[in-house]
Amino acid sequence: MAHPHRGSDTPRTWPDAFSRFPPLPGTYPIRRRGDLYVEVDRAGYLLLRMLDARGSMDISALAGALGLDPSTTGRQVNAVQKAGFVERTTATTDRRRSVIALTDRGIGAMDAVRRRRLDGTAEMLDEWSEADLQHLATVFSRYNEAIVQLYLSSEREHSAGGGAHGSNGGVDGSSDRRLPRLRGSR
Structure with a gap:
């Protein structure tokens, strides 16, 4: 039996709506989402947004806030640090820990990506x-x-x-x- 929603332009259920990209056969993106992330990649953007929202923090706290393991977060911090978007300082309470802080350059990069994201969304929703x-x-x-x-x-x-x-x-359904x-x- 054929799936009842195949060929329909309007998805009837939330799974149909979420899985529908490209929306119609034969259509192709005229823009790529990667074009949004010129200054910083998506992972770096999310890291910068977290620091902007919650303030300076160490790798463990940042990893927890992002839902990532500390080693992955450390690699992401290294990448944005090389670009000058964050700086590391030694924690005053424990000199073994580094505190990661957003720089002015990081704020500029984050704001540029945010502006492109908002502009693109506003354009989609204009009507x-x-x-x-x-x-x-x-x-x-x-x-x-x-x-x-x-x-x-x-x-x-x-x-x-x-x-x-x-x-x-629980992520794999095992919980x-x-x-x-x-x-x-x-």
């Missing part, structure tokens, strides 16, 4: 009604909150054992935490 934009903001905020609940934890929860996913991680059955997922 949407105010009601549609408000609905998008509401639903997307709920989506982001769900991501935080599922994938991010507070430092206290993480140090208590198991982080946000229970005792064995005892189950995803709720979502409307429209069948």
